[in-house]
Amino acid sequence: MKKVFHKIASFSLALVVLLSTVSFTVDSHYCGGILVDSSLFGHVETCGMEVHQQLPSSECDISIKDCCSDEEVIVEGQDTLKTSFDRLDKDQQLFATAFIYTYLNLFDGLDTSIVPFRDYAPPFLITDIQKLHETYLI
Incomplete structure (x- = not known):
């Protein structure tokens, strides 16, 4: 609907x-x-x-x-439909540019090829510490 x-x-x-x-x-x-x-x-x-x-x-x-x-x-029909950007006062121009800039950058996400932990190696697992000490979180 x-x-x-x-x-x-x-x-x-x-x-x-x-x-x-x-x-x-x-x-x-x-x-x-x-x-x-x-x-x-x-x-x-x-x-x-x-x-x-x-x-x-x-x-x-x-x-x-x-x-x-x-x-x-x-x-006669209307000739002008769009207000010129020059007719806006300084505060309105500043708001419009800030809004457009933040709106366009709002949907920019991280690339899928960027992996932040790619350069770090996982720690070596020598023994299972939880099994060694018999402590389990429930």
Whole structure:
């Protein structure tokens, strides 16, 4: 149960970090106040009612009001996730370096090839002293 909870928590935290850093743009096209098309990744399709700008002529100078509008909503994600080591004050830098140094050296053990009593010979056993004196520890 603990492993399952740990995996779910890890996945959800990774998903939160991913979603907080993603930025996207939503384009929308309105025609007369009614939403015609909305797009997340590309350009929106128009309704075909846009006013075409005509060359100004001396005969007629009538301006037509455009009923269509385009709207663009930009959602920007977070750019910086990691605090720089330079922004920490002196005490925090000292604590971080000491913690990292001791944590890395915590798991350094002795090599298996090192035998501390390799250069010492065991004492010679001439007689069994316990049997000789008939003293046994019980």
